[in-house]
Amino acid sequence: MGVTNYDVVVLGSGPAGEGAAINARKLGKRVALIEQQQQLGGNCTHWGTIPSKALRHAVKEIISFNTKPMFREIGEPRWFSFHNVLKNAGKVIAKQVKSRTQYLARNRIDIFFGRASFVNENTIEVLDRNGTVQHLETKQTIIATGSRPYRPADIDFSHPRIYDSDTILSLKHTPRRIVIYGAGVIGCEYASIFSGLGVKVDLINTRDKLLSFLDEEISDALSYHLRHIGVVIWNNEEYEKVEGVDDGVIIHLGSGKRFKADALLWANGRTGNTQGMGLENIGLMPNSRGQLDVNEHYQTVLEHIYAAGDVIGWPSLASAAFDQGRSAAGNAASTEQWRFVNDVPTGIYTIPEISSIGMTEQELTSAKIPYEIGQAYFEAMARAQISNETVGMLKILFHRETLEILGIHCFGDQASEIVHIGQAIMSQKGEANSLRYFVNTTFNYPTMAEAYRVAALDGLNRLF
Template identity: 60%
Template sequence: MPILMSIRPFDVVVIGTGPGGEGAAMKCSKADLRVCVIEDRTSVGGACTHTATIPSKTLRHAIQRLVDMRHFPGYRAATAAGPTFKELAQTAGSVMKKQSGMREVFYERNRVEVVEGRARFVDPTTIEVIQPKGAVDVLTAKHFVIATGSRPYHPPEIDFSHPAIFDSDTILGMVEMPQSMTIYGAGVIGCEYASMFRMLGVKVNLVNTRDKLLSFLDDEIIDALSYHLRDLGCLIRHNEEMAHVETLPDGVVMELKSGKRLKTDVLLWANGRSGNTLDMGLEKLGITIDSRGNLQVNEAYQTSVPHILAVGDVVGPPSLASAAYDQGRFAGTFIVEGRLEHKLVEDIPTGIYTSPEISSLGRTERELTAAGVPYEVGQAQFKSLARAQITGRTVGMLKILFHRETLELLGIHCFGDGAAEIIHIGQAIMSQKGEANTLNYFVNTTFNYPTMAEAYRVAALNGLNRIF
């Protein structure tokens, strides 16, 4: 029989300690509210730290370093065998531990109590937290923030307990390096893992249910990504849908509706995610959950029950750790001050960690053309930059879209090494008003040489040459 603990009151209870939950908790705590966070893992950080962003990007870095070493003549013989996949994946362990430990200190320093267990609403102002050893903690609060994140979507007809079938959470636990892999789903996660495993020499089938990769990106960036994935040796199959998955002793066969049969050593399912809202007691409060487990919120991140807010992946796109933290902070601002800051996150940079990286901000050429905006393009090819020539990472480009008449910056798109870092220079200028947000800033600014930042000046001058 569960042990019931005494009822404890708080001003704010945050469910989940990923970026969204952390942002909300810290904002409320700094306003001297009594805050508690609930986490069902043994350590804080959420999926971002333990299964998604941090481990996958650490793995990518380890793979990139291995590939770099293998291309350096002095190390070819020494690295011929190379580490196992398990050893590569374990490099993420130390980073995850550091990140989680750092965040535990944040909560302690800001006097935010951390309760381990699974949360379930008893009524609109009360939740019970079932702790690992069976004790039940009962908490009340004036406000709640649901920041439970998401998990990989699992179609019921696929046996995810089979040792050759993985999702983006379990793939890091794979022990042996496969010779071949089918990745079903060519979204951000699918494309990132396709490039990683191709760098390791794995034969990859990337199955895309749509007619192009990452259709929210600028068309030129999409074309560049498709070209370089194929150049790596990745076989991309567009407009395909799964019909059936058959497990065998020596692998997996995916049969597509087109009649194709793809037999590989392993299957990585990367087609969608589901919000973590199962068995939280939300339905009885009148909070609607969609077919993928996501919650609907307004501009203040309120659910249909006004004092219960939700942020991060559990509310759907953009499903970015960076956006989730801001959403949490803005939800906290609404709780503390009653005002909205939603407008501050309208232009969010997209960072995609394929090889090379992709980062994008603002509108695409397709969107500007549809809207009838008179724009022009400025480009800087990385192969022309001294810094890229020095590092040997010459694949890629920076692309600036700007208004032909006012020179206002309308979009920035980058493909190549360090793209997710490079984009922030353009982001800072695009956030300015009037003359400060024009191509002239890059033309009239002296950049360190040689740097990748110099691409902005090169692209700006290239764009001006098209209109004068």
């Protein structure tokens, strides 16, 4: 059993771990990265963001083929199984693993595959699959172990028809009907994916509306379009029990409703991966959801031990996790290369997708900020008409007096790309952050970016 000394040891190779390890190395630190699985990339690459978005893209192409008039001249609509469509995701995962491995190797980061646990505040034990044990001595540690789906103890996830958002990727058949419990981001994304494959979907929402953190108009648009493609949404419902039977699953709701389906996807919350890490040996106590509390520098209560990514909770996005990891490493190296990551755009990959940044109408109204709205509907945009992706809108919220951009909300095809133009202007200081930028800037035509000019002109026309 050998002992190796490092400046920084990173636990986990997802976006937060990768960002932390590479930045620490670039700042001159000797770095080790420990990954429990046998391949790099973490949950994001293997079970979360990458496979679900690759799956969504394939389903979106199927929808296009089955609905657009040009393709009807080629032949009749086609039916695709979930399992066959999922094969596309496997190809993307392999490419991502290769890229991530090359990044870490190029930066000469030592990689250990195995389970990590704290022996003490400066010693980490790595147990690999062969039973070999190594001890790593480290000055600083960054915990970036991610999260997993939350599993209530009263639900039998060993039943072949009951899935969570990880195990759903092992689904071998295409159900005729699926119940999705939990209408958060993951639940809504999978609702649109399965509906796109022709599956009847019941989406059970424990709240009074979908994704209530969104601007209300965008949330309403999502509800409308999910219903339009056949998703049945049940708001304000809680499960009482889940019953697995030979030919499917029966879910009993507290309201007395009961649904039977070929499969159940449980998509109601996530839990931080902090179990079995020996945190009790160093006095770190996760909360009830397995998450670690950190300060604005991403330090835990032990100032030389940091945490970043899903393991600290909000916002639980791969994009934010990468920046949080980089920032934690920057702080650990005592440089100015860190920031508290709070200006995070949402990226919700439903069909159509949603993205937003900044304040919502509800927040502006509560804060009594005088604002106005500029809107551009995709159905009037030439690029959207050409691509036949006319569902959606761009909505700009701005200050009535200063014209400062206060919020950008986009619903429709490429929303997660479109939002970044507005984000760039919002990040500017003083007069540079102004609605007039979009009026005084020439956009390529036809493009979806041109929606900013249309929305800005609409907003200025509302002023009096």
